[in-house]
Amino acid sequence: xxxxxxxxxxxxxxxxxxxxxxxxxxxxxxxxxxxxxxxxxxxxxxxxxxxxxxxxxxxxxxxxxxxxxxxxxxxxxxxxxxxxxxxxxxxxxxxxxxxxxxxxxxxxxxxxxxxxxxxxxxxxxxxxxxxxxxxxxxxxxxxxxxxxxxxxxxxxxxxxxxxxxxxxxxxxxxxxxxxxxxxxxxxxxxxxxxxxxxxxxxxxxxxxxxxxxxxxxxxxxxxxxxxxxxxxxxxxxxxxxxxxxxxxxxxxxxxxxxxxxxxxxxxxxxxxxxxxxxxxxxxxxxxxxxxxxxxxxxxxxxxxxxxxxxxxxxxxxxxxxxxxxxxxxxxxxxxxxxxxxxxxxxxxxxxxxxxxxxxxxxxxxxxxxxxxxxxxxxxxxxxxxxxxxxxxxxxxxxxxxxxxxxxxxxxxxxxxxxxxxxxxxxxxxxxxxxxxxxxxxxxxxxxxxxxxxxxxxxxxxxxxxxxxxxxx
Numbered sequence: 001x002x003x004x005x006x007x008x009x010x011x012x013x014x015x016x017x018x019x020x021x022x023x024x025x026x027x028x029x030x031x032x033x034x035x036x037x038x039x040x041x042x043x044x045x046x047x048x049x050x051x052x053x054x055x056x057x058x059x060x061x062x063x064x065x066x067x068x069x070x071x072x073x074x075x076x077x078x079x080x081x082x083x084x085x086x087x088x089x090x091x092x093x094x095x096x097x098x099x100x101x102x103x104x105x106x107x108x109x110x111x112x113x114x115x116x117x118x119x120x121x122x123x124x125x126x127x128x129x130x131x132x133x134x135x136x137x138x139x140x141x142x143x144x145x146x147x148x149x150x151x152x153x154x155x156x157x158x159x160x161x162x163x164x165x166x167x168x169x170x171x172x173x174x175x176x177x178x179x180x181x182x183x184x185x186x187x188x189x190x191x192x193x194x195x196x197x198x199x200x201x202x203x204x205x206x207x208x209x210x211x212x213x214x215x216x217x218x219x220x221x222x223x224x225x226x227x228x229x230x231x232x233x234x235x236x237x238x239x240x241x242x243x244x245x246x247x248x249x250x251x252x253x254x255x256x257x258x259x260x261x262x263x264x265x266x267x268x269x270x271x272x273x274x275x276x277x278x279x280x281x282x283x284x285x286x287x288x289x290x291x292x293x294x295x296x297x298x299x300x301x302x303x304x305x306x307x308x309x310x311x312x313x314x315x316x317x318x319x320x321x322x323x324x325x326x327x328x329x330x331x332x333x334x335x336x337x338x339x340x341x342x343x344x345x346x347x348x349x350x351x352x353x354x355x356x357x358x359x360x361x362x363x364x365x366x367x368x369x370x371x372x373x374x375x376x377x378x379x380x381x382x383x384x385x386x387x388x389x390x391x392x393x394x395x396x397x398x399x400x401x402x403x404x405x406x407x408x409x410x411x412x413x414x415x416x417x418x419x420x421x422x423x424x425x426x427x428x429x430x431x432x433x434x435x436x437x438x439x440x441x442x443x444x445x446x447x448x449x450x451x452x453x454x455x456x457x458x459x460x461x462x463x464x465x466x467x468x469x470x471x472x
Contacts, residue, residue: 001326001327001328001371002325002326002327002328002365002366002369002370002371003327003328003329003365003369004327004328004329004330004331004363004364004365005329005363005364005365006329006331006361006362006363007050007361007362007363007364008050009050009051009052009362010052010360010361010362011028011043011045011052011349011350011360011362012028012033012034012039012041012043012052012360013033013034013350013357013358013359013360014028014031014032014033014039014349014350014351014358014359014360015031015032015066015335015336015337015350015351015352015358015359016031016032016066016067016336017029017030017031017032017039017066017338017350018030018031018068018069018070018085018338019070019338019339019340019349019350020070020071020072020083020340021047021072021340021341021342022072022074022081022083022103023081023103024046024047024048024342025044025045025046025047026044026045026047026340026342026347026349027042027043027044027045027055027083027103028042028043028044028045028338028349028350029041029042029043029062029068029070029083029085029101030062030064030065030066030068030085030088031066031336031350032066032358033358034357034358034360036358037064038064038065038066038090038091039064039066040061040062040063040064040065041054041055042054042055042057042101043055045349045362047342047343047347050362055106056106057101057106057107057108058105058106058107058108059107059108059109060099060108060109060110061099061101061108062085062088062095062097062099062108062110063090063095064090065088065089065090065095066088066089066090066122067087067088067089067122067123067223068085068086068087068088068095068122069085069086069087069088069124069125069126069187070083070084070085070086070126071083071084071126071127071128071185072084072128073128073183073185073205074103080102080104081102081103081104082100082101082102082103083100083101083103084098084099084100084101084111084126084128084185085098085099085100085101086098086099086118086124086126086185086187087118087120087121087122087124087187087190088122089122089193093120094120094121094122094192094193095120095122096117096118096119096120096121097110097111098110098111098113098185098203099111111208112208113203113208113209113210114208114209114210115209115210115211116201116210116211116212117201117210118187118197118199118201118210118212119192119197120192121189121190121191121192121197122190122191122192123189123190123191123222123223123243123283124187124188124189124190124197125187125188125189125190125224125225125226125240126185126186126187126188126226127185127186127226127227127228127238128183128184128185128186128228129183129184129186129228129236129259130182130183130184131182131183131184131204182204182205182206183205183206184202184203184204184205185202185203185205186200186201186202186203186238186259187200187201187202187203188200188201188221188226188238188240189220189221189222189224189226189240189243190222191222195246196220196221196222196244196245196246197220198214198215198218198219198220199212199213199214199215200212200213200215200238200257200266201213213266214266215257215266215267215268216266216267216268217267217268217269218268219240219255219268220245220246221240221242221243221244221245221251222243222244222245222248222283223243223244223283223284224240224241224242224243224244224251224283225240225241225242225243225285225286225287225298226238226239226240226241226287227239227287227288227289227296228259228289229256229289229294229296229317230291230294231256231258231317235258235260236258236259236260237256237257237258237259237260238256238257238259239254239255239256239289239296240254240255241253241254241285241287241296241298241315242254242279242281242282242283242285242298242301243283244283250281250282250283250303250304251281252278252279252280252281252282253270253271253278254270254271254273254315255268255269255270255271256268256269256270256271257269271315271320272320273315273320273321273322274321274322277321277322277323278322279298279309279311279313279322279324280303280309281303281304282300282301282302282303282309282335283301283302283335284300284301284302284335284336284337284351285298285299285300285301285302285309285335286298286299286300286301286337286338286339286348287299287339288339288340288341288346289341290341290344290367292344293316293367294316294317294318295314295315295316295317296314296315296317297312297313297314297325297339297346297367298312298313298314298315299311299312299313299337299339299346299348300331300333300334300335300337300348300351301335302335302336306354308333308334308335308353308354309333309335310330310331310332310333310334311324311325312324312325312327312330312346312365312370313325314370314372323372324372325370325371325372326371326372327365327370330406331348331361331363332353332354332359333353333354334351334352334353334354334359335351335352336350336351336352337349337350337351337352337359338350338351341367344366344367344368345364345365345366345367346364346365346367347362347363347364348362348363348364349361349362349363387406387407388406
């Protein structure tokens with residue numbers, strides 16, 4: 001059985017931050033620290049040496065923020081990699097600014113954008129994709145009708161690896177350089193504390209211009225996750241998973257939109273996965289795409305009513321199936337963390353734990369070692385139980401210890417409650433959607449829950465001290 005491994009050195013405490021990979025390092029920007037303060041510092045984690053260091057930056061850097069989005073443009077074999085950061089909030093206001101950080105000069109620059117600039121927002125997602133991978137199909141047909149007599153093959157560029165595949169029977173073109181490939185950023189979803197957003201906003205890096213794109217079969221999501229996947233040999237799609245909808249209901253659905261078509265053809269399509277096999281509803285989780293296996297890996301998240309997850313689930317695109325992964329030494333349940341893919345390993349960092357602590361931990365697991373949960377793993381749990389590693393009394397609806405993240409005791413040692421069975425492949429009652437959307441709306445000013453005296457910022461739904469609802 002696979003095992004999670006905890007890194008020996010702890011980093012800064014963070015939640016609602018961003019993490020990206022460039023060369024052999026993970027770069028962490030912003031988020032909330034151990035005192036719930038918004039930050040704008042940049043940290044580098046050496047993925048080989050497992051050491052942390054704060055990056056000394058210059059230039060016009062972003063203001064302190066969390067719940068923003070960040071992506072890297074530039075492959076590992078290029079020397080001009082850039083990290084782009086968009087949006088976020090600081091507890092008082094949301095942002096619609098776009099910044100670029102050069103890994104070479106270690107300098108920040110605010111982008112003076114034009115066009116249809118996205119509204120200020122937080123808890124959105126952002127992707128980077130090569131423009132020539134999503135031009136209009138009519139343009140493709142026109143190009144094919146005007147080929148020269150010297151047959152040349154379009155190289156299939158892979159953003160993540162910088163490598164291409166060509167037909168050996170045809171004469172390949174010269175490999176395009178970074179300056180030849182037009183890159184774009186794709187922003188989706190999020191909200192401004194009052195409304196959520198349904199359009200895609202696409203930023204053309206070369207011209208610093210935004211354009212808004214309407215997508216058929218409207219979908220709105222907050223604090224979801226997204227990734228670029230290859231749905232077949234010639235098509236790239238944006239996939240989004242879970243989050244909250246426009247009415248603040250938790251979701252566990254998955255949608256795809258092709259980025260290879262013209263704006264008039266953008267359409268959301270739903271995953272074909274069986275509803276019974278999906279992970280539970282959640283937001284604030286993390287997701288990465290593993291191209292060699294055409295799989296999406298999802299870890300953790302918040303399930304409502306103070307239920308946090310530390311499950312690892314895999315969605316296999318060719319078969320449209322979800323699988324729950326079994327592994328030892330799991331990180332404790334958390335949300336607002338990050339997960340990146342490096343050297344065929346998943347790297348989870350930070351997040352807010354059940355103890356309402358912003359974590360400084362790094363956990364790693366090898367993708368090659370992963371296996372599906374064995375048959376019979378959907379056993380019921382006892383009405384009340386402790387895991388043995390701590391003394392916390394867990395309710396029946398909780399599939400993992402809410403303090404340390406361990407599994408419940410073996411079934412032989414507990415007495416299941418027939419009134420509260422739990423199948424791990426289904427959503428437990430604590431994770432079900434709220435019966436009243438308004439019960440999850442945010443307060444408009446600082447508040448105290450009544451159960452304690454802690455003063456919470458308006459950006460929080462739950463008391464950061466005791467976990468009670470803001471509506472108490």
